[in-house]
Each structure stands twice: as structure tokens, then as C-alpha cells.
Amino acid sequence: MVTRPARRDRRSTLAVLRRLGPYLRPVRGAVALAVGAALAATLAGLSVPLVLRGVLDGPVAHGDLGALPPLLLAVLGLGVLEAGLFWVRRRVLSGPITGVERRMRADLYHHLQRLPAAFHDRWQSGQLLSRAVGDLATIRRFMNFSVVFLLVNTLVVVTGTLLLLWLSPVLAAVQVATTLPMIALVARYERRYREVARQCQDQVGDLATAVEESVLGVRVLKAFGRGPHLARRFAAQARELRRRELRRVRMLAVQWTVGIVLPELALAGQLAVGGHAIAHGAMTVGTLVAAITTTSYLRWPIDSLGWMLAEANNAAAACERVWEVLDAPVSVADPERPRALPAPARGRLRFEGVRFAHPGSHRELLRGVDLEVRPGETVALVGATGCGKTTLTALVPRLYDVTGGRVLVDGVDVRDLRLADLRRAVAVAFEDPVLFSASVRENVRLGMPDATDEEVRAALRVACAEEFVDALPWGLSTRVGEQGLTLSGGQRQRLALARAVLGRPAVLVLDDPLSALDVHTEAEVEAALRRVLRDVTALVVAHRPSTVRLADRVALLSDGRIAAVGTHEELSATCREYRTLMSTMDTEVPGTLVVGGDVRREERPTRDQVREAVAR
Ligand SMILES: Nc1ncnc2c1ncn2[C@@H]1O[C@H](COP(=O)(O)OP(=O)(O)OP(=O)(O)O)[C@@H](O)[C@H]1O
DSSP: OBSSOSOOOOSOHHHHHHTTHHHHGGGHHHHHHHHHHHHHHHHHHHHHHHHHHHHIIIIIHHTOGGGHHHHHHHHHHHHHHHHHHHHHHHHHHHHHHHHHHHHHHHHHHHHHHHSOHHHHHHBOHHHHHHIIIIIHHHHHHIIIIIHHHHHHHHHHHHHHHHHHHHHOHHHHHHHHHHHHHHHHHHHHHHHHHHHHHHHHHHHHHHHHHHHHHHHHTHHHHHHTTOHHHHHHHHHHHHHHHHHHHHHHHHHHHHHHHHHHHHHHHHHHHHHHHHHHHHHTTSSOHHHHHHHHHHHHHHHHHHHHHHHHHHHHHHHHHHHHHHHHHHTSOOOSOOOSSOBOOOSSOOOOEEEEEEEEOOTTOSSOSEEEEEEEEOTTOEEEEEESTTSSHHHHHHTTTTSSOOSEEEEEETTEEGGGBOHHHHHHHEEEEOSSOOOOSSBHHHHHTTTOTTOOHHHHHHHHHHTTOHHHHHHSTTGGGOBOOGGGTTSOHHHHHHHHHHHHHHTOOSEEEEESTTTTOOHHHHHHHHHHHHHHHHTSEEEEEOSSHHHHTTOSEEEEEETTEEEEEEOHHHHHHHOHHHHHHHHHHHTTTTTOEEETTEEEOOOOOOHHHHHHHHHO
16 A cells, blocks of 8 residues: 655646646636735735824924824724725635635545556555645645735735835845845745655554554454554554654744844834934934834734745645546546446356556466456356455456457447446456445435435345344434444445345345355345346355356356366366365355354464465
8 A cells, every 4th residue: 555655746836836727717806806905905005104104294393283184094094994804805705715625635535546556556545634734724725814914915025015115225125134035045945845745744644544544444443452652653653743743843833933023123223223223313203213114014014924835835745645546547448438238138248368466566466367258147156265356356347447358348448438338337346345325215316316215125135134124213214324334234235235136237246245144144145146146247246155156157266267167067077176176165154153142153274275286
């Protein structure tokens, strides 16, 4: 499993953030209005020093108190205008920007759904979760606030400096001299800060994975008493996150300190220079007060510059993480010129010279599989543990694509079919039946959302699940807990079977469909399956004789190829490897444990045990 991708984007923060453009374009009107409102608000604030100069050098200097009220009203008006415009900025932007976040999240989710199984094999779910939740929230905060104020504050610093220049070039020079070190510091920290931010966000992803795994596996952890061990591992990861966060905070602390000290230095410098100039009659008190008020007003824009660039770097690191997922290629996709299945579909399934290696694996798992499952026929696929049975079945609905050869349904290469058409024609029930936290009805209708309750019930009957579903508190509407954990393994497997047969597929791929059933239920489901399998082409991965009994023919997968095909009797008579395999399977049924009336199946033999048996 890959914790996180190795690729690191070395592009500048601006280049990374520029990719937000297409998302921001539809709301550019709102952004422009917000920038305009924030700019007008800040300029209103920046005008106050000019009015102050007017007060000091006019009515105050000349004792003309009658001229004072309009100027005081002007100060009050500017204050109210500034507050109102800031309100407008927030009001105008929040809705559109949360809409942008929603669109990005929807795109990410949609893309995750389209990415092939091989992608999900490699990525930890916590990494994906933290990107879909935490990183997108970081980007939203940046767009909502920092984008506007980076623009506005830069403009305000420039305008304020020009105003100072107009008031007094020498006081402006003091201001510029004390601002330059801040700009140099920010430039120096830019890349390092982004790297640290990235490390923190990656560590949050690892932590989310750890939480998710231990929550999903809580029963196993409890049963094996591994809770304390996991807690120690989690604490170590949390310590690592803290260490990285502290590095980030230390860098921010330096920026904040410098950001606070420099404006104070500017004020002290301006007081010294201005006081001297006033003493020599080269400057009025009003000019000095106006300059100092302007410098004070510039304090927040300059202070915030470092902080907002840090936010920009956080957002750039978050963007990189989101783009990594969005840029992952959808390698299993609809063909450019899709072909249609002949109607009505007959369900002839054929593997021709099929080769396959898992991405990143140097070992070819399947090395030329040739097998035909005729319409209406059931073929059981058997073979030693880990020989590639599940992988071979996963090639039919294109969970993976073959690396050589081809898989054909009714003579059409599955890669030439639209995925929707293929998945309508081919239904799958996995060994590990995954259910979602939704009602029984929604879980069964997963592949056919429009199915009626009657159709759902018919499928449940086929899977021998109707009785237990009716006994649930709300029948079909009962919500099964997360991953269906409120149901027994056998119940989950029967729902997964019902889901597979609901759409009346032409081809049914079943991966060990009886694995989680007790002996009694197994007999029931087996009988029901016999009925289903009569009308459909089926490839069934079999781990025990009872499943093999369902099949018309059996195919033995060995060393990446189909080593033998025939009826159970033929193979038993002619194939030594098959006999040995069946004898290891047979040991499972007598080995069934009966504990207080509760019937449980023992573990299947390990791959090594099977190999040993085959070698004997
Ligand atoms: N996503 C993956 N990436 C790399 N290797 C994988 C992946 N999935 C499975 N494998 C490897 O491929 C081999 C075949 O796995 P597969 O699940 O197809 O075997 P199987 O015959 O169905 O086994 P079993 O009988 O135990 O269910 C195993 O060695 C497994 O470790």
C-alpha cells in the first residue's frame, strides 16, 4: 500500500494555485465585487488620516471650532462606510466560495468513483478522506479570505506608501525601509513553509487511515487484545504530527514577530525624523500625525502579508494533494467507439490467452488463461489459495484490465463495451460482501436503482434472504449498520447474492458465494442458486465441494493457466492435482465445528498447506 504518492510538485505556489482558476471563473463576478468592497473599505479607512490632518492643521491650529463638526462627521461616516463594505465583502463571497468547495468535492468524489480498482489498491483511504475533507476546507478558507486580502492588502500597502510619499518622501522612505525585510523573510520561507505544510497534511492523512482502520477492525483488535499496541502506534503518529505542526508554528512565529516589530520600528523612525523636521519648521504637526496614522493603518496589511502567504502555501500544499487524485488517470474507461452486445445477450464468456500482472508487481499472475463458459453453463473455478482465481473473475467486469489476451462476452471484447452496458450484462458477488449504511432495499437495488419492491423480493427469495429480511424491524426499509455489521456474515452474503441476481444478468460472477454460510443455510442457498444458475452463464470461484457441486464443469487454475477443464467426475478420474485439491477441500466439511448448536466453518487450508498436499 502506498501511503502517499512519491511525486512532489516543485512548481511555485502561484503556479499551483493558478489551477483554481477554472473553479473560480464562474464566481469571478462575486470575487471582483468582494475585492472591490474590501478595497473601498480599506481606502475609506486610509482616508481617515487625511481628515485628521485637516482637523489638526485647520480648525485645531487656527482655533476655528465651527469647522470641526463636518470633519468629525466625515471621520464617523468613513468608519461606518468601512464597516459596511467589509460586511458586503463577506456576504457577497461566502455563498459562491462554499459553492466552489462543493463543486471541487463533487469532482473529487466523482473521479474517485471512476478511478480503477488498481488505484484504490495503492492508496490509503485515510489519505483520500483527508483530501476530500480537510484539504478542500483549507482551499475554501484561502479562497474566501486570503485571495481577497492578498490582493487588497498589497494594493493598500502600495496606495498607503504612495500617500506617505505625497505627505512626506522622507517618512515614506522610513516606511519602505522597514517593510523590505518582511518581504525578504516571506520570500525566504515560501518554499520551506510549503514543504512543512505538505508534510503536516500528509501526516493528517496517515492519522485518518489509522483511525479508520482501527474503527473498522475494532472487533478483530479486541479479539486479539491488540488495542493497546495500536494505541501506542497511534500515539507515535500523533506525536509526529505534533512535531511537524510545531515546525510550521515556529516558522509562523518568526514571521509574526518580525511583522509586529517592523511597523513599530517604522513608527519610531517616523516620530524621530518627523519630530526633528517639525522642530526645524520643515513639517507640520498635521502631516506627521497623518503619516503616523497612515503607517498605523498599514500595520495590519503588512502584518498579515506573511500570514496570508503562509495560508497561500497551505492552500498550495492542499491543492497539490487534491490535484494528485484528480490527475490520476482513469485507465478503465468507456471506449471511444463502443460496441453493443448482440440482443438478446446470450452470455457466452470466453477468456483468450489472458495474461495479467498487478500494477507494480513483477510477477505475471495469469500467463495465458484460455477458458470458455457456454451460455447457461456454470463453471466452477478451483485452484490453490492465491493462484489468481479472484483476480481472473475481476477481469470480467473490468475491475482490472488484462495486460495480455482478451475477455469476451458474446464475442465482444469487454474493453469495447460501454462500462454501463458491461456491468448490466455481468453481475458480481464478492467473497467479502460489502454493504453500505443504507436500507436493505437500497443495498439490494445498488446496480438497479429503479427495481420495484416486487423485483427486490424475488431476488431476496432466490438468495434465501426474504425470511430474515421480513423478520428485521422495518423489513426492506431496515437500515443495515456501517458495512452491514448489524447482520451476520451469512445474511450479508445472501443480500450480496440477491443484489447480483436482481438485474437478471447474462453472466454471473460469484466469488465463493457460500463462504460465510452455515451448513443449514448453505443447503438452502445452494438450492436457490441452482435455480438461478439454470438460466444464466456463471463463473463461480469454489473453495469447497458443495460449491463445485453447483457447476456443470470445473476449471482448474494452476501456475497462471487453466490446467484442466471437465466435469467433476472427469477431473477426479484424470487429474491428480484436482484430486489432491478436492481432498484438501473435503477436509473442511468434516472439520466444521458445532459449538452449542452454532455451526462454524474452519479456516480454509493455507496456500502452503495446499502446495504441500499437491506436491505429495
Ligand atoms: N491489488 C493487488 N496488488 C498486488 N498483488 C495482488 C493484489 N491483489 C491480489 N494480489 C496477489 O495476487 C495473488 C492472487 O490473488 P487472488 O486473490 O486472485 O487469489 P485467489 O486464488 O482468489 O486466492 P484465494 O483462494 O485465497 O481467494 C495473490 O498472491 C495476491 O497476493
